[in-house]
Amino acid sequence: LYDAQDRLNEIDPTYAENIKNHVDRIARLDLFHVSANTDPKGDRSKLFEGKAAGTLLHVVEENDKGIVVRGAKFETAAAYAHQAFVKPTISNWTDQSMTPYACGFIADMGAPGLKHICRTPLSTGKNPVDYPLSTRFDEIDTLLVFDDVLIPWENVLFHGNLESAQYIRKTVHRYSAFNYVLRLQRRADFLLGTALLNVEQTGLTKIPAVQEKISQLICYRETINAHLTAAVANAQKSAGGLMMPNQSLLYTGRLYALTNFPKMAHLCRELVGGQLAVTPDSATIADPQIKEYIDQYYTLDGGWTPEKRTKLLYFARDLLNSAYGGHQITFELFAQAPPFAQYMAAFNHFDLNTVREMVTKAAHLETDAKAELAMQK
Structure with a gap:
């Protein structure tokens, strides 16, 4: 306003x-x-x-x-x-x-x-x-x-x-969209860090297929970061004289972050593995009658104690599979507007004239008047 x-x-x-x-x-x-x-x-x-x-x-x-x-x-x-x-x-x-x-x-x-x-x-x-x-x-x-x-x-x-x-x-999206995209970047950081720690503890980081999947999470995170950084670096002056994030870069970054999040979350699940769904809760693990078995099956080299391993799995479960994880995805999807309105914001703030003129010139699609004049000459 x-x-x-x-x-x-x-x-x-x-x-x-x-x-x-x-x-x-x-x-x-x-x-x-x-x-x-x-x-x-x-x-x-x-x-x-x-x-x-x-x-x-x-x-x-x-x-x-x-x-x-x-x-x-x-x-x-x-x-x-x-x-x-x-x-x-x-x-x-x-x-x-x-x-x-x-x-x-x-x-x-x-x-x-x-x-x-x-x-x-x-x-x-x-x-x-x-x-x-x-x-x-x-x-x-x-x-x-x-x-x-x-x-x-x-x-x-x-x-x-x-x-x-x-x-x-x-x-309504002009300034607030930046906060939501930044939130999604932090969630991308969580996905990447969670997946990385899980494959490191199980010694899978040297496998090319695992590196490829980690790279996909890196690309997802960095693409969001690129949109945010560019939106600031190419800031625009608003009608009231305020500096606002570059609108086209901001809205396209938001759509990229939202539409690709489910795929990246599932990729993180894949890298964390099936223990995400089957690990007992902390009360069970702390039971004296059970502790010796947990120590036997949840201890890994590199200082990964059962406590550390289960803490990481609990974090991953809360991030990906809990009511909180589902709530956050829905909240970020609809907090500003439904997807169709977000696409409309991107459509309305991209400079279509630039690409239109570029193709018109490259394909020699001059106006009839220009073409007729060229023929006369």
Whole structure:
């Protein structure tokens, strides 16, 4: 929205000022600021009709203090955040009947009437030794229910304007995509490191077929890194004068990282091996009656004790096969937009004119006027 200040000023000068104030406030007060996008999905063919219309976040009243909103949004980390930027994500803002739903604002997470309904943590009932990722890095997702919540005017960033809602939809990826691609690079690091340690402990790293598979994981990791690095090195200036990652490189990098992740995860499973699925849990291994057998069958050369080996297998299982592993893949796939919207972002930000002109020139596909002139000459 900071990039749209000039346009917002044409609608209402107070909106752009509110945006500046909130950007400054976050920087000075070090607020934990999150972003509420996703709506509870009902009958999508009747988004603004009947019951579905009542669940979508919308303005029900406007008074001298601000706007009153009703409806719901999903937000990760809302339960322990200070505030959220709440905004619409529906794609087709064309009908004036949609105006009450076209609002964007800053919501204080402790506002009266705002209810937080959290999903169950993925760590519930799990041992931190057996599930080192689930019990340490789960981000709690929350259904935010706005039960006639008052949003003060100073927190309203736009209201009752379809053009602003359209703008948000088009630019929601502009900066946030970088964070998601960076997360996927870290997951690529985990896949590569997990696979490498497992083949090293079993002495398989000198086998050409294993080296080939490790190389595929390296290429996956480095291609993501190349897109991120290039997106920064070739940064572009936004309409508001901010530096943003190169949009084409960022979006194509995101699609590459997401579409290839399942293949790379399965490759990691293959290199870790079948023990990923059959190794007993830490409580069983610690049993005095069982320990001697574990010492016998899980001890390897190179300092790989049963404790180290099982810890690595538990990490791999949590990364690849647990509820946490599946949750992360789904979250990263849909956190910003469904795949078709991500492809549209890549399509709309690649300079097609360059390749079009190159082939037109190379294939001598000049316009009829040029061809006729050439023949006359």
